[in-house]
Amino acid sequence: MSELKRLAYSILAFLREQTKSQAWNSDERESLEVAMQCLENVFKISSQDIHLAVSPPLTEIFSAAVTKDLIWNAPSEFTPSAQDVIRAEQLKNEGNNYIKEENYRAAVDSYSQAIELDPNSAVYFCNRAAAQSKLNNYTAAIEDCKRAIAIDPDYSKAYGRMGLALTSLNKHSEAITYYQKAVELDPENGTFISNLRVAEQKIGEASSPTGAGLGFDLASLLNNPSFVSMAASLMQNPQLQQLMSGMMSNAISGPAAGVGGLTDMGSLIQAGQQFAQQMQEENPELIEQLRNQIRTRSFSGSNEDQS
Structure with a gap:
């Protein structure tokens, strides 16, 4: 009381x-x-x-x-004992092992215990940020990256992981700023360079009327023998041939010409849906590969080593 x-x-x-x-x-x-x-x-x-x-x-x-000079974000003035420093490093290593085992919750717990013993280590905060991102706790990851940067403003990995967390929240413009800083600090790091390029590409796609929505590399797709073979086989389907014939008729004679042609957007969508459905039935493995390519398109760092 x-x-x-x-x-x-x-x-x-x-x-x-x-x-x-x-x-x-x-x-x-x-x-x-x-x-x-x-x-x-x-x-x-x-x-x-x-x-x-x-x-x-x-x-x-x-x-x-x-x-704006919020002190909590600055390095702690607390000085851990030598014994605490040793134990904190052990806990950090345990967290790294949990990351390798994909036991991310246990990793967060280990890093948190290390931070309690030694709150002056940028590595502990940065590693915990990586584990938080694996758990989709991107806001927590961002806060940990901020703490790591406050402790060590030259720690490139903290900027890189901040970029990844911001990217996961679709904050690509902010992510670019942190990737650029990461590349500035570590210009030979291929992961930072790759992630920066992809983030810049995302910004470009968002501003492009033709690029928005393309989640895969069309050139690579057309060079895929399995896809080309499947498409050629599907084009032998009489129903699809009729739809394509109607499309060509409209292209030559105009939208008002052909009865049975693709005279409206609804027909075009229907044709696309039918083509996609038959592609799925013809080669579900290839379609799944394309979907995975769209989902996972290109942000590196998932297998990034812990410090």
Whole structure:
């Protein structure tokens, strides 16, 4: 109860300080006063109970939290013991092994324990970011990358992993900034260079009226013998031949010419759906490969080594 009283007194002092501001209207000021009365009545405290005050005052804590120079993001001044440093490194190595085993939750736990023992290591935060990303906890990964960068502004891997997390949230413009910094710090790293190029390509596709929606390399697809063979076989289908004939008739004579031709967008969509369905029936393995290519298109880093 004594700790609650100290907390309540801190809040009371904070609210009392706020009432001195001229920014409140009458309703807001009345609400503040009601809140203070509730604290005084429930916890049996008053502004005279100076012995309950904590240091630093809540006003200073609040001010530090809303400034741009937020101290929590900076390296800790805590100095771990030699024994803690050794144990933290052991926990980090355990986390790396869990990553290899794809036990990402256990990896997060190990890295978190290492951070508790030694909060000054950029590596621990950066490795935990990698594990968080594997669990799709991209916001947590971004925060860990920020901590790693604050500790070591020249740690290229932290920038690279920040880029990956931002990419997963479709924040490609922000990701490019971090990839560029990663490449600047480690210009020989092929993963950073590749990810930067893909992010730039994503931006280009989003701004291009023809590129949006293309999730695979069309040139590679047309050079795929299995796809070409399947397409040639499908084109022998009489129904598809009739649809293609109608399309060509429209292209030559105009949309109003051919009865039975592709005279509207609905017919075109229908033809495409039929073609796709028959492709799926003809070679489901190839179609699945194409789908996987679209899903996993090209961001490297999934097998990235841990530090």
